[in-house]
Structures are given as structure tokens and as C-alpha cells.
Amino acid sequence: MSPRVALVAGGAKPDSIGFAVAQRLLGEGCEVAVADLYEPGFAQLPQCLCVRTDASDPGSVQAMVERVVARFGTIHILVS
Numbered sequence: 390m391s392p393r394v395a396l397v398a399g400g401a402k403p404d405s406i407g408f409a410v411a412q413r414l415l416g417e418g419c420e421v422a423v424a425d426l427y428e429p430g431f432a433q434l435p436q437c438l439c440v441r442t443d444a445s446d447p448g449s450v451q452a453m454v455e456r457v458v459a460r461f462g463t464i465h466i467l468v469s
Contacts, residue, residue, distance in 0.1 A: 392418050392419055392420050393418075393419045393420070393465040393466055394419065394420045394421075394422070394457070394461040394462070394463055394464050394465050394466070395411075395414045395419045395420070395421050395422070395464075395465065395466035395467075395468065396421075396422045396423075396424060396454075396457055396464050396466070396467050396468070397410055397411045397414070397421060397422070397423050397424070397468045398424045398425070398442070398444060398467075398468065398469045399424070399425055399444075399469070400423040400424075400425060400434075400437075400468070401423055401425035401427040401428070401429075401430030401431055401433075401434065401439065402425070402427050402430050403430055403433055407423070407425075407468065408430065408433075408434075410468050411423055411434060411437060411468075414466070414468075415436055415437070419466065420438075420461050421434075421436070421437045421438070422437060422438040422439075422440060422457040422460070422461070422464075423437045423438070423439045423440070424440050424442035424444070424450075424453050424457075425439070425441070425442060426441060426442065426443060428441055438456070438457060438460055438461075440453045440456055440457065
């Protein structure tokens with residue numbers, strides 16, 4: 390069975406709940422994508438697909454979803 394794909398919105402700040410959730414999902418064997426404006430945190434998530442995303446901009450969100458689906462084929466879990 391292939392791993393589940395999780396998308397975590399707002400998971401790039403190391404002191405955030407989203408970051409902890411992304412780490413836990415990785416530990417559970419998921420492929421993880423992180424969507425956030427906080428690009429400095431991307432360096433701390435090398436095993437994730439990190440996509441700069443402005444959640445207030447529908448075009449930015451659409452582009453992020455397309456990138457995640459292009460990479461992993463689907464999204465099974467959404468954490469917002």
C-alpha cells in the first residue's frame with residue numbers, strides 16, 4: 390500500500406502546531422506537503438514538499454494544490 394499524502398496548511402513555523410503535525414505525519418509514514426507563507430521554515434522540513442502559499446489568494450491556493458497533486462497524485466489528509 391502506498392503512503393498516505395497529507396497537506397498541512399501553516400506548518401512551516403517550527404514553534405507551530407502545524408509543524409508538529411507535519412513531523413508526526415512524517416513519523417507515521419505519510420508523504421507530507423506544507424503550504425505556508427513562512428519560507429524560512431521550509432529549510433527545517435527537507436523531507437516535505439514545501440510550497441509558498443497565500444491562503445487569502447485563490448490563485449495561490451489553486452497553484453499549490455496543483456503542485457501537490459502533480460507530485461503525489463492525490464491528497465488523502467488535509468490539516469488546516
